[in-house]
Structures are given as structure tokens and as C-alpha cells.
Amino acid sequence: MSVKEYIQNVYNGVTSLLKGMRKTGYYFFHPKEIITQQYPDNRSTLQLAERFRGEVVMPHDASNEHACTGCTACELACPNGTIKIITRFDTTPEGKKKKALDTFIYHLELCTMCNLCVEACPTDAIKMAQNFEHSVFDRSKLTKKLNQPGSKIREGVE
Amino acid sequence: MYTETAIISDNTLAGPEGELVINVGPQHPATHGVLHLVITLQGETVKKIEPHLGYIHRSIEKMCESLSYRQFIYVTSRMDYLSSHINNLGCAICVEKSMQIEVPQRAKVIRVLMSELTRIASHELWLGAMAMDLGAFTPFFYAFREREMINEIMEDSCGARLTMNYMVPGGVMYDIHPQFREKTKAFVKQFKQKVVEYDDLVTNNIIFQNRMKGVGILSKEDAISFGCTGPVARGSGLSCDTRKIFPYEVYADVDFDEVLETGCDSFARYMVRVREMHQSIRIIEQLIDNIPEGDFQAKTKAVLKPPKGEFYQRVETARGEFGVYIVSEGGTTPYRIKFRSPGFSNLSALDHMARGSKIGDLMATMGTLDLVIPDIDR
């Protein structure tokens, strides 16, 4: 190694290091570049993507009606056995027996948010909600009943 | 072979002939995930490396046998979680192949776009983790800033940030978000601006270059015989990009180069990944304005029943070649599924690459392999 090369080496090394320091120095003196989101504090302004999959919910309208026919397509589509549907037979005014949803049991603790149940639903009775704060102290609280008490199927949904 | 008794009795400081046996992992700040390496040292020099696997084995292949052809795809997100889109894509293509489902052109383009975004996200994380292995913490945060943009794009369109489950047999689960184009373009713009930072901070840094050059040599012949794929093999000059050799989706129509480096060392593997990010950006730029109109999902039956037979599909994940092998008996669930994960064969070359180097170099070499342990263990 000649003296010239040696000096060249030192020079190149030092400049490469200084370039790196310039970059980090830039960020040190530009606090506006900080990207931290202060999560629990920014709850009120937190915007989640509309398609974000947080949990399965069953939307009910104002008259406490849902669109679930109790066809168990979601139960079959679920890879983890997250959904359990209990059906009952209602008697229609015409006197015919009709299958209807009794209880929609949803095990949040088993759910992987894969969206296959929502895809499988023929009547769009369930959908994914954006709520992601699911921590509870008791595991049994994660087993949810999705249809509200006293709710019934919306007119015209087959 | 390393036996169980040796682990128990390793509180004796020196092994035979003054060798030191140390365990790196499964709980060690250097190992990615729960990899356990048993390293035999002579002073600082590595004599032997034995990877121990199985800490995160979930028998995914067996699990898939009890899931239907629609259901098993979501499980593959949990293997190589950094390129879950591409894993899902491989499975979806394999099922489509078996059922002869024609995927709409729009879905194909969306799939490729998502795959390339995933590849960039994965390489960004790798770059940060790699720098962290060498003791530089800061590039990790800069890389994550860009990765976060991709995650947001994914969140918008796919509904999840990591395990998207966006690829379904017949297309994609949803159409792209209305803001997808805008956001992706913004990302491409920011990436091009900020990638200079990585060069200043990492690539051109003299300490980094000295740590990487001439370290972890893997010759082309060895890369072939260890079955290495992906950036690890391409860093050794082995042309093995599945996107070029067996083009799937629209890769045959887009213009991109297969990145090859002939350095065979850690720096070559590093450069392959960095240049691959640029190629992915190139693919995205070509496709982002040319997403054809049409359906995003082909009409498929509710229950998929592929005919009796064996089907195989390979895709290029961020780590290398990912293969899906399905044996169908004609039922609703696969008879047998086998995944070929790139990480496993890449890891097998570690002993060969790092033998005779210093411990610090072992970490650097391991970093360039870009190991994702759930992918290796499955």
C-alpha cells in the first residue's frame, strides 16, 4: 500500500462517515420529521382504513332487524370454527315453518380476520368492523353473541 | 451431531481442544425470531454452526389438509409473514391451475402490484434488521418509515397490514381502494427521494462496506448445491428469478431486469436486494397507470373441487422461490400439501458460509440471508 493510497483510504473513509453523520444530524435538527403516532392519546383523531378488519359484526337497522337467514354459509367458510350458528324454526303467518337465526355465536379469540365469512355471506348480514382494541381480562368475554336480543330478520331477505 | 447432553453440560467453559460452544438463540437479541444456532468457537473464530429448528413449528402443511381450497390460503400468510401476499398468490395460482379458472386481467395486474409492494416492504424491513445486526439502529427507523406507507396502502386495499389474505382463487378479494393509485404514486416518489439516505447511511459507509465485503462467501456452485434461491443465489451470480424463468401473472409483459451480482459475498447479497427494490419500483411504475378495467374476481363455485391429480406452482417471494405442491383426490380438501420454503435451503448454507469467520461476521452473514423463521419451520 503506497502512501498515496493510504491517505486516499483515510480520506474516503472519513468522508463516508461524515456523510452518514450529516444525514442523522439533519434529522436531529429537524424535529418536524418525527413520525411517531401517540396512539392512546390520538384515539379521537385515529382514522382507520374503511376496510380494516378488526372484528365481525352484524349490522342491525333502526327497527332492530338484521339480514341473517341462518344459512350457516359463514360457519362453513370459517377455517377456525370461529362462528357457530344456532337456528330455530319460526312459523310464518301463512302457517309454514321457516328456518331462522336464533343465536349467532362469534368467538373473537379464535378469529384470524381472514374475511372469508363475509365473502361467503349471501345476504351481506355480517361485515368487518374497525374496532381493534379487543383486550379484556376474562377470555369468556371474547365469545360474543352478534344478533341483538329481540332482533329479527329484515323483511324481504331470503 | 450436537446432542442433548451437550446443551445441558455446556456450563463448562471450554469444550474439547479449547473450543467454546455457545448458543445463539432462541432468545437472543441477534437472531430473527426463534432461530437457535449452536456455535462452536475457537476464540472468536467460528468452527461450526448447527441451526436447531422446530421452535415455531405449527404443522401448517398438515393443517392445510383439513381445510378447504379457499380456506387454506390464509394459513400461508403465517409462514413467510413478510411476503404473505406472495405466499397467498402462489397458493391461489395453484388452485386456479387445478380448476382451470381464468383470472381476469385486472386481478392479475393488481396481484403483481401487490406482490411488488410486498417485496419492497419485505426488503425495507430486511435492510433495517440487517443494519441492526451490524449495530446501527437508526436505518431501521428510516426503513420503517417507508414500509409504513406500504402498510397503509395494504390496509386501504386489503384490510390488513401483515396477513392480508387478499388473494383468493379466481382473483383478489376486493377491488383496489379508490386512493390506491394516488398513494402508491406518493410512495414511489418518497421512496426515490429517501433511498439516497440508505446509501449515505449504510451502503457507502466505510464500516459497513468493510463488514460486508469478502464476508460469507457462497460460490455459484455451492449456491446450486445448497438449493439456494432468491437474492442469496442471485448474489452469487446464479440466475434463478422465477418471475423471469417461469413467468406467472403479467410478469412476462412487464419490463424489468433480473438483478445479478457476482461478488458472492454478503455485500453482493445486500446489493441484490437494494437493486431489487428499484426493479420493483420499475414494475409498479409500469403497471400503476395501466390497470385494465374489468372484474377483479372471476366467478367461481362456492365449493372448489379440483380434479384428481398433482399440481405445483412456484412464485418468487422476497426470499426466493416459494413452491406449492397440491395432491388432490378430487375432494373438497387437499390430500396433501407441501410447501417449498426458500428460507430453509438458504439457512442450510449458513454453516458453509460462516465457517472460519468471526462471530461478528456470522451475524452479518445471517442478516444477509434474510431469515424468517416461521417460513423455515412452518
Add this chain to the structure above:
Amino acid sequence: MFSLEHITNEVQNWLSSNFSSGWVLVWECLIVIVLTTGLFAVLGLVLVLMERKVAAQIQIRLGPNRVGPRGMLQTVADTLKLVMKEGLTPDLADKFLFNLAPFLVMMVAMLLLAPIAFARGFQLWDINIGVLYISAVSSLSVIGILMAGWASNNKYSLLGAMRSGAQIVSYELSAGMAVLSIVVLSGSLQITEIIQSQQNGWWLFKGHIPAVIAFVVFIIAVTAETNRAPFDLAEAESELTAGFHTEYSGMKFALFFLAEYINIFIVCAIGATLFLGGWMPLHIGSWGGFNHLMDYIPSSIWFLGKTFLLIFLIMWFRWTFPRLRVDQLLALEWKYLLPISMLNLLLVTLIAILGWHF
């Protein structure tokens, strides 16, 4: 004008008027012990917080901001937690050495505090071989580290300690050479005289390029000596978990941690004293008005300002560079720093003999 010198003199006068000379010494020793321990505690808290804040800013994060106003009390809470933690001793460790090591490291840091001039006339011990004393004592800290590594009966610790030994012994040389060049320029080993010699300008500026080179070599060498990144091979968390203090927990770990930061403070204080004039205000040649203005800033502020500037520089290094490999570390010292600093010392001597410095 606020001056620490007056306070010390008043305390001295008050004590000597009320007690016999023996008791005065005892009282002064007690005061010094309280002050040093207090300084250590405060420095530990402040420097750790500063490091975390600097790291956060560089890494586009916010850093600690939950405990106390703007996270000011974060390190207090951390210390409280460490105090309450159980101090484990591994089963097969050499218990005596294992428990002694952190105190040894701490003691060395304390000893180094003695000759440092914190402000005009505010110095514990103005020994006439101050610089020699510093270089002699600072090399003792490696014993504590080696002790910790050996006694832990842990292979990571042993490797870390051995690395640290090789590193500190090597880098001592070029740090010594850099210090020596200032000794040559100022012609004294005494800290006060070195500071006095910078009355009309700091050595960094007065000594032309050789002084700048000496300064750079000094900063690199002391970064290595204090086991800071990019020379933190003794810890090297990605290779050796935590190096020599892998097995330490609770307050014993805290002592190591504290000693690291105190050492940074001390080497930066020495650097500030030798190259940046210690508590001496910034004086530029014949700018009378400017010089007068600078004199109004208390000397302790000058000293602390310069020291913290250097500390920031060392922290900046840590959060920018990757770690060196052990053989590269030694190559850097023996192939680059040592030859350069030797040549530099010759140049400095030449400048000093010919009187070329200002």
C-alpha cells in the same frame, strides 16, 4: 457575577474559622464525597435521558415522554426499578470478584473526577501531573471489565471482556499520543496550567491542523475506550447478548451502566479541557469587546457547555454508525490511528519548538 470560586472560598474560610485544621479536612472530605456522589447520580440521570432523547430525535421518534413533564423523570423511574430489582449472582460465578467488579469500575470513574476543573478555581485536586494521572487511572477500568467477564462464568461475558481488554489497551496508546500533543504545546501536565495556556484561544484553533488531527484521534480513541458504539464490541448486543455485563442485574447492572455514562462525561470533560479550553471563555485574538462579553458567561457554563457538546458528538456517532468487527477494530488502531498520531506528535513538537502556534 456568579462564581463557584467564591462559594468554595467562603466555605473554606467558615470551616477554618470554626474548626481545627484536622476537622476542616474531615469536613471538606465529607462535602466532596456528598458532592461527587450527587454529581454522579445527577449525571447518570441526565446523560441517560439525553442519550435516549438524542437517539429518538435522530431516529425520527419522540423518545420517553410519559413519566414527568416531557419524560424528564423517565430515568428516575428506571433507576427506582433497578434499585428494587433483585441482584442475581449466577450459581457457578466467582462471587467475590463478581460483586466487586461493578464497584471497581465505578471507583475508577470516581477517581478520574479528581483533577477535572469544573469552573474557575473549582477543582478537587490540582495535581501537577494531572494529565498523567488521568491516563494512568483510566486504564484501570479495563480490570473491572475483565473481572466482570471472567467472574460471571458466562461465555458471552468472557468473550466480551476479552474483546474489551484488547480494545482498551490498544486505544490507550493513541489517546495518550493525542493528549501528549497538547502537553507538548502547553508545556505542562497540570490541568490548571493547560487551561491558563488557552487564555488567548483554544488549542484546537491555536495548534493549526495537527491539533485538529489530534482532537479527531482523541475523540475516536476515547469513544473506543469507553466502549461506545461503533466500538461497543464488549457489549455487541447482536453478537454477545450484552457482553461483559450479561449476568448482571439490578443495582450491579446499574453501576456498570452508570459508569459507562460517567466515563463518557469524564473523557469529554478531559477533551474539553485539553482542546477546547476547559472553563476558559471563547476569546478571539484582539476582539476586546467580544472577549469581554464572553467573560460574562460563568465559567462553569462554559465548561459544561463544551463537555456536553462533545458528549452529543459521541452520542451522534453511536446512532449513526454500524459496529466494527474485532479485527477491524484493532486494524483501525494499529494501522491508522497510531501511525497518524505518532506523525502528528512529531508535527506538533515541531510547531511547539518553532513557536508557530499563536
